[in-house]
Amino acid sequence: MNYTFEFAQVFAAWDELAYGALRTLWLSAASMAIGLVVAVLGALAKNNGPRALRIAIDAYIELIRNTPFLVQIFIVFFGLPAIGIRLEADQAALLAMVINVGAYGIEIIRAGIESIHHGQIEAGRALGLKPLQIFRLVVLKPAIQAIYPSLTSQFILLMLNSSVCSAIAAAELTAAANDIQARNFRSFEVYFVVTGIYFAMSLLFWGIFAVIERAFLRQPAVR
Amino acid sequence: MRSFGPNEVFYILAAVRWTLLLSIVAFAGGSLGGVVVALMRAGSIRALRWIAFAYIKIFQGTPLLMQLVLAFFIPGIFGLDVDPWAAAAIGLSLHASAFLGEIWRGAIEVVPRGQWEASGALGLRYWAQMRLVIAPQAIRIAIPPSVGFLVQLIKATSLASIIGFVELTRAAQVINNATFQPFTIFGLVGLTYFIICWPLSAYSRRMERRLAEASARA
Amino acid sequence: MTSFTPTRRGFGALALGATAASLLPRLALAATPDDIKKRGRIQVGTLTDYPPFGGTDDKQNPAGYDVDVANLLAKAMGVELQLVPVTGPNRIPFLLTNKVDMLIATFGITEERSKQVLFSNPYSALTTYILAPKGTQIRNAEDLKGVRVGVARASTQDTAVSAIAPREARIMRFDDDATTTQSIISGQTQAIGASNTVLAQLTASYPNLQIEPKFTLRAQANGMAFRKQDEALRDWSNAFIKSITDNGELAAIHQRWFKAAMDPLPPMPQF
Numbered sequence: 001m002n003y004t005f006e007f008a009q010v011f012a013a014w015d016e017l018a019y020g021a022l023r024t025l026w027l028s029a030a031s032m033a034i035g036l037v038v039a040v041l042g043a044l045a046k047n048n049g050p051r052a053l054r055i056a057i058d059a060y061i062e063l064i065r066n067t068p069f070l071v072q073i074f075i076v077f078f079g080l081p082a083i084g085i086r087l088e089a090d091q092a093a094l095l096a097m098v099i100n101v102g103a104y105g106i107e108i109i110r111a112g113i114e115s116i117h118h119g120q121i122e123a124g125r126a127l128g129l130k131p132l133q134i135f136r137l138v139v140l141k142p143a144i145q146a147i148y149p150s151l152t153s154q155f156i157l158l159m160l161n162s163s164v165c166s167a168i169a170a171a172e173l174t175a176a177a178n179d180i181q182a183r184n185f186r187s188f189e190v191y192f193v194v195t196g197i198y199f200a201m202s203l204l205f206w207g208i209f210a211v212i213e214r215a216f217l218r219q220p221a222v223r
Numbered sequence: 224m225r226s227f228g229p230n231e232v233f234y235i236l237a238a239v240r241w242t243l244l245l246s247i248v249a250f251a252g253g254s255l256g257g258v259v260v261a262l263m264r265a266g267s268i269r270a271l272r273w274i275a276f277a278y279i280k281i282f283q284g285t286p287l288l289m290q291l292v293l294a295f296f297i298p299g300i301f302g303l304d305v306d307p308w309a310a311a312a313i314g315l316s317l318h319a320s321a322f323l324g325e326i327w328r329g330a331i332e333v334v335p336r337g338q339w340e341a342s343g344a345l346g347l348r349y350w351a352q353m354r355l356v357i358a359p360q361a362i363r364i365a366i367p368p369s370v371g372f373l374v375q376l377i378k379a380t381s382l383a384s385i386i387g388f389v390e391l392t393r394a395a396q397v398i399n400n401a402t403f404q405p406f407t408i409f410g411l412v413g414l415t416y417f418i419i420c421w422p423l424s425a426y427s428r429r430m431e432r433r434l435a436e437a438s439a440r441a
Numbered sequence: 442m443t444s445f446t447p448t449r450r451g452f453g454a455l456a457l458g459a460t461a462a463s464l465l466p467r468l469a470l471a472a473t474p475d476d477i478k479k480r481g482r483i484q485v486g487t488l489t490d491y492p493p494f495g496g497t498d499d500k501q502n503p504a505g506y507d508v509d510v511a512n513l514l515a516k517a518m519g520v521e522l523q524l525v526p527v528t529g530p531n532r533i534p535f536l537l538t539n540k541v542d543m544l545i546a547t548f549g550i551t552e553e554r555s556k557q558v559l560f561s562n563p564y565s566a567l568t569t570y571i572l573a574p575k576g577t578q579i580r581n582a583e584d585l586k587g588v589r590v591g592v593a594r595a596s597t598q599d600t601a602v603s604a605i606a607p608r609e610a611r612i613m614r615f616d617d618d619a620t621t622t623q624s625i626i627s628g629q630t631q632a633i634g635a636s637n638t639v640l641a642q643l644t645a646s647y648p649n650l651q652i653e654p655k656f657t658l659r660a661q662a663n664g665m666a667f668r669k670q671d672e673a674l675r676d677w678s679n680a681f682i683k684s685i686t687d688n689g690e691l692a693a694i695h696q697r698w699f700k701a702a703m704d705p706l707p708p709m710p711q712f
Contacts, residue, residue, distance in 0.1 A: 066420035068378040070392065071413040078405060081627045089613065089629075156283065163286040164382075167620070169591070169613035174288065178530065179614060182595030185557045187534040188296045195289040202284030234501045299538025306525075306540075387526055387535075397497060400490035400619040403626075403646045 009184045010193050013176075020176025021197050027090070027172055028159035028205075031097035035158070036151075038098060039105025043113065046106060057106065064103035070164050072096050077168040093162070093170035101158045108154065112147035145217050152209040156202055163198070173197060227402040232411070238394035239415060245390060246377045248312045253319020253376070260324025262353075265331045275324065282321030288382050290314050295386040311383035315376065322372055330365035331357060367434065370427035374420045381416075391415060472542040473673045474518060483520050485511045486527040486541035490617060493638060493698040494547040494565065506565060507545045509694045510685075514545070517681050529617060530595045533557060536666060543674060544666040549597035552712040559669055561678045563662035563706045564691065569598040570654035572625070572640055573632035579655040585610040591621045591630035598634030601658040626650065634658055662707040 010017075046057045064072065073096040080087060087095060116139055124134040166175035173194060181190040263275035282290065294314030298305040305313075334357050342356040384393035395412045399405050477483050487507045488495030498504035503524050515522035527535045532546050536558060547567070550560045571590070573579050579588065582605040590606065592599040594614040602612055613630055615621045618639055624630040626647055632655065633639075643652045665682075667675045685691045686706065695703035 062421060062424070063417070066374065066378075066417045066424055067413045068381040068392070068416055070381055071409055071416070074405070074409050075413070077629065078623050078627045081629060082406075086628055153283070160284075160286040163288045167616055169615055169624075174286070175614070178594055182530060182599065182614075183553070185533045185537070185554075187292075187531070188300060188538070191289055191292045191296070195285050195293060198286055198289060199281065199284045202280075206284075230499055230501075296534060296538050299534075299540055302539060304540065387528060387531060389526065396617065396619065397490050397501075399623075400617065401492050401496055403619070403622060403642055405619070405623045405626075 005189060006184075006186050007189050007193070009186050010180065010189045013180045013184075016176045016180060017173070017194070017197065020171070020173035021201065023090075023171045024159070024162055024173040024198075025201060025204075027094060027097065027162050027165070027170075028155075028201075031094055031101060031158060031162075032155045034094075034098045035101035035105055038102035039109050042102060042106035043109035046110065047113065061103045061106055064100055069096070069100055069161050070167060072100060073164060073168055089165075089168050089170040092168060093165035093172070096165070097158060097162060100161070101154060104154050105151070108147050108150050111150075112143035115146040116143055141217065148209075148213060148217060152205075155209075156205055159201065159205060160198065227398070227404040227407060231398045231402060235391065235394045235398055235408070235411060236415070238389060238391045239419070241388070241390040242377065242380050243419070245308075245311055245315065245380045245383060245388070246373070249315030249319050249376055249380070250373055252312065252316025253323050256316060256320025257323030257327055260320055261327035261331060264324060264328040279321045279325050282318055283325070287314075287318055287379055288385060290318055291382055291386055307383065307386045307388040310386055311380070311388045315379065315383070318379070319372070319376055322375075323369060326368045326372060327361065327365050330361040330368075333364055334360045364434065367427045367431035370423055370430070374423050374427070377420055377423075378416060472668070472671055474677045475673075477520055477542060477674070478518060481520050482523055483515055483518060483543070484523045484525055484541045485514070486525045486532055486535050486544040486546050487511060488528070488532075488546050489526045490528065490619065491547055491638075494567075506694055506698045507547060509697070510564060510691070511545045513685055513690060513694075514678070514681055517684070518677075529593055532666075536668060539668075542667075543671075543678070546666070547663050548666050549661040550664045550710050551597060551600060552710075553600065554666075555712060557669075559667040559671060559675050560664035560709075561667070561675055562682055562709050563664055564682045564686075565663045565695075566661060566704070566707050567636045567638065567663065568660050569601065569634060569636045569658040570640065571602070571632050571656055571658060572635055572643070572652050573655050575651035575653055577631060577655075579632060581656055582606055584655075585632070587611070588632055589613055589630045591615060591624040591633040593618050593621045593635075596634075597661050598636070598658050602634045605658075625652070636661075660707065662710055664709075 042057055042060075045053055049057070073093065076096040076099070077087070077089065077092040080092070120138050120142075121134055124138040129137065162172055163174040165172055166178055169175070177190050177194040181187040184190075260275045260278060263271040264279070266272065291311060291314040294317070295305065295307065295310035298310070338356055338360070339352060342352045347355065380390055381392040383390055384396065387393070389397070391412060395408045399408045402408070487503060487505075489497055489503050491505075493505050495503065495505045495507045503526065508524065511522055511524065525535065525541050527541070527544065527546055532544050532548065533554070535541050536544055544558075545564075547565065548554070548560075550563065554560070571579060571585070578584060585602075585606045586609040589611045590602055591613045592602050592615070594616060596618075599612075599614060602610075606612060613624065615624060618635060621630075621633050621635065622639060622643060625633045625643075637654075640652065640654060643650065665675075665678050667678075682691075692703045695701070
């Protein structure tokens, strides 16, 4: 082997890595939350809105799902100033991530809504449940249960995708890694450590999602 | 100073073949690996199940960008000469193995338990059960999400540009640095990906709907 | 790009062939001129996204000042030239992980970098500036206070700006010069650190922006780069640079790409 590992130089920059990791966590959490709102509104509009709106939403979904995120983020960052909207790199990154996850989210939420059978609502009514109870127990909870796995894996993908935001000079973990390796040239060591940090953050999100599922989404024990 | 002319458009479009070739190789490699991962994961040997589980989690829990960078640099450290093309093909295949493996495991497990029992009662062994009874049903279920993942994979090949493989996105960057026309160029690139990916997405969606209708009727 | 040029074999054969061939182990020991001559082939890393030093021609083959120098070098050594496209940020990793024998990649000779690699004597030079539109009031580093300054990550202008800019300057690092240039065109940055070649392109393509040099960051001497242990190859290359400087071949290359006579090469920086 013709290579000497020097991990010490990477850990010397631990504060930059920690800051980058925090930025990535914040960016991901914020875009998940806002993206979820966009997805729910989009799904409702697509199911119930006027025809023109439905077509517009379809176009949005198809455009985002069939082009790379890198191209999308370039257009948000470099393209919007042409029409007078200049966003800071971090805001542009957030907006691009929300736009991206929103498009996938709409489809996932719609699948959830479609998974509810009308018969169940009627059954709830027959059991004497109030409308709000029906919505909560018969519509909302089963729908969320049905889509929870795909929604959360989409969220994890979103967090991992945020690494592309370094291309527009947004402050996040990959940008920190790039800056560190630009100074000390230990690219392999830097990327190896950063891959580990991303994995730890994935584990963190998986853990949080599992806790949420256990707390709110477990089936009632009545069988 | 060059201007953005037909030569440049041709160069960018010609790079599409590398995007397609890389996608095909990665999908083929990922299919081979995916079958192994899915069988290990859905199988009855505990240790293999755990290995496959860890493999999937690692590849689903780290950015593809980093996977490609490491696939590129690790062999070099051990004195193996791996060019960006091979590194991208290997990195994307390993990545695809994890995702396809998980999709196909899901498809295998959706096949009702009773089918295993019934075919077992007919005296079929594991491989015969898998080949004659389970796989034909699982494949039908697996086609839409697999095509959906292929779309993701095609778009993901754009990240190979970062390790210097000249595919569509990298070709666009090279031309952009010579002509300074980013909007025309990245617009063209976005459109090209769309033209490749959209029919596949539409096909995947249609298959999915058909499958859902079929199972609703059943 | 040369390394990806397809042959006339079928797609599948090409794919498998390329993958299998590139997996064969190659001993990555020190690359001496004798080793390279024995091998009959030298792998040189060049930029393809930095014209006119390292760009592409009409047929999209690598072309430029560096490529011409690499061709002369391979000819002088009597071996086949294999150009490997590298990018600004990945050129040191390419060299250190044995993917190329050497770099001829408009690589500025700096103290930081010479801790990692071995440099030849300068074979080309360029000047980097802070560039900004005419109306922007920037005369020195102090004036960068509160200004969004774009640079290509890991470039010499990145190092220079990082060293001189006041804390309040907002340095934005992009992946390459094209993206950095795009940032000032779109108004995402108010100034950028870049070389005279970038300035020439900006002036030609976007005259309305009235971009001008505000102050000089550094006069950069570019060297060929080698792994630390490859002193023999470095010495051989220094002799080669001296010979093409003396016989006028280097001046001819400069004339071809910059349409101007070559200034005397800067001296080897001392640290």
